[in-house]
Amino acid sequence: MNVKIEAQGNVSVVQCSGSLDADSVVAFKKVTLDLINSGATKLVIDCAKLTFVDSMGLGAMISLLRRVRSREGDLKVSGLTDDVKTIFEITRLHRLFEVFPDAATACRQFEKSV
Amino acid sequence: MRLRRVDSLRKVFKFQTQLTIRSETRYLALLRQWVAATATVVGPRYFPRAALRAVNLSLIEAVDNAIFHAHRGHREKPIDVGLRVEAGRVMVVVTDRGRGFRQATTDPPELLMTHGRGLLLMRHLMASVEHCRRGKRHMVRMIWKRRVST
Numbered sequence: 001m002n003v004k005i006e007a008q009g010n011v012s013v014v015q016c017s018g019s020l021d022a023d024s025v026v027a028f029k030k031v032t033l034d035l036i037n038s039g040a041t042k043l044v045i046d047c048a049k050l051t052f053v054d055s056m057g058l059g060a061m062i063s064l065l066r067r068v069r070s071r072e073g074d075l076k077v078s079g080l081t082d083d084v085k086t087i088f089e090i091t092r093l094h095r096l097f098e099v100f101p102d103a104a105t106a107c108r109q110f111e112k113s114v
Numbered sequence: 115m116r117l118r119r120v121d122s123l124r125k126v127f128k129f130q131t132q133l134t135i136r137s138e139t140r141y142l143a144l145l146r147q148w149v150a151a152t153a154t155v156v157g158p159r160y161f162p163r164a165a166l167r168a169v170n171l172s173l174i175e176a177v178d179n180a181i182f183h184a185h186r187g188h189r190e191k192p193i194d195v196g197l198r199v200e201a202g203r204v205m206v207v208v209t210d211r212g213r214g215f216r217q218a219t220t221d222p223p224e225l226l227m228t229h230g231r232g233l234l235l236m237r238h239l240m241a242s243v244e245h246c247r248r249g250k251r252h253m254v255r256m257i258w259k260r261r262v263s264t
Contacts, residue, residue, distance in 0.1 A: 019143065021178075022142060022174075023139035023140055054174050054232075055230075083167055087171070087235065090234070091235065092222050096225040
């Protein structure tokens, strides 16, 4: 799995590619924890290139959401592929996360809510 | 009529492979590649894309369970994984040497809970999920079945 961070104004876009599973979840947690500790509170997880996610990957995303919200920030999700979208729907996480078709739309939503 | 045709094909076609891995998450990618390679070898007639998606995730969830709950960090403990393709169905068997499958509820957990979705996913994606103990081994058997239109 590769994780890249891109700043879009005051929003941090976490671009995930490959697999977010039990093997890669430690790296994902480290990168995102460093990001939050640096002061980021508005995050978008862009899943456009995420090909696989398991329940531990989902748990890491939920953990990140809780952490961001505890600092009065928010996290949005964008670009779910059909496979990942199905997993979100089975686990009902589409009701927990705000999901947008792409990262740019998710970033604009942060601007609207200011 | 179609049901009968699938039953007759089942007697003819069978493809079976088996792997043994250590209890380490670095083998998860290998397992997914193994499933994908098997699907390629037998072809979409016997291993359609819908089965690939379901089997891939269910297998990884079962192996995650073996690594983290059954073997609890004992990396040297082996996990046996079997994949059997027959006409109209794909069977996955995961065997560990641990204390077995936690009979957790399959109800979705509270949305903000970080755990408890593995079994839910397996039961949703596969036609059946069964587990049993044989001596010191614990086995999870999952079956994906092609939906037959009438």
